Amino acid sequence: MGARGKIFAFGAIFAGAGAYGLYSDVTHHIHGKPATATLMEHIKLCTVEYQRIGEDKRKEQWSCESAEGFQQLVGSNKVKLSHDYIARVRFTLEDGRTHEAKVDDIKLGTYRSPVGTTLPVVYAPDNPSDVRAKLSWKQLNVSLILLAIGIPFLMLAFGIPFSLLYRWAFRDRASRAVEAAMLPEQPLPTVTRPFEVRESSNGQIRQGTVVTPRPIFGMRNR
Numbered sequence: 001m002g003a004r005g006k007i008f009a010f011g012a013i014f015a016g017a018g019a020y021g022l023y024s025d026v027t028h029h030i031h032g033k034p035a036t037a038t039l040m041e042h043i044k045l046c047t048v049e050y051q052r053i054g055e056d057k058r059k060e061q062w063s064c065e066s067a068e069g070f071q072q073l074v075g076s077n078k079v080k081l082s083h084d085y086i087a088r089v090r091f092t093l094e095d096g097r098t099h100e101a102k103v104d105d106i107k108l109g110t111y112r113s114p115v116g117t118t119l120p121v122v123y124a125p126d127n128p129s130d131v132r133a134k135l136s137w138k139q140l141n142v143s144l145i146l147l148a149i150g151i152p153f154l155m156l157a158f159g160i161p162f163s164l165l166y167r168w169a170f171r172d173r174a175s176r177a178v179e180a181a182m183l184p185e186q187p188l189p190t191v192t193r194p195f196e197v198r199e200s201s202n203g204q205i206r207q208g209t210v211v212t213p214r215p216i217f218g219m220r221n222r
Contacts, residue, residue: 018185087110089102
């Protein structure tokens with residue numbers, strides 16, 4: 001039970017993250033408002049995670065220079081750093097106002113884009129700072145990969161055989177093959193060729209036709 005519980009937890013984490021990401025992106029695209037954003041600046045920040053004696057853990061965003069200096073002063077075992085790449089974008093709202101937002105540079109797809117680049121985005125009407133790139137398969141890749149990892153582990157945890165998933169995925173192809181095999185055989189086409197019949201009475205030649213079946217492949221010279 002312990003091993004099965006770990007497998008279930010592992011699958012639930014991946015499948016849950018994938019399903020949530022997929023739902024969030026699709027919902028945002030359906031209810032959001034389209035706009036054209038201009039990339040104004042690339043910003044590199046660091047998230048600092050530390051805990052003072054007698055206090056709860058803190059997580060703050062600093063400039064990377066200050067964060068790295070603080071980590072060297074306190075110790076790398078007491079301060080954790082993570083680098084964040086931010087894109088500052090500007091776009092026009094539906095009512096004509098100009099809005100600026102700071103978005104994850106990698107998720108937005110502007111990490112390697114030069115400043116001044118324009119791109120289609122979708123923002124949430126009730127929270128314009130929640131702006132994302134226009135929905136595409138590339139944007140959904142991460143969520144789909146997480147689902148693809150998590151679902152087999154959940155099946156394994158519940159004892160569902162993988163053959164069931166295989167049959168479900170390929171049932172349409174298999175059914176089409178069975179239907180094709182059950183179709184009645186079609187008759188071979190016939191061809192006509194002229195022949196000559198010599199009348200013995202007057203010596204004239206009369207043209208006629210005879211119907212013969214087309215030879216089966218491989219049997220012509222037999």
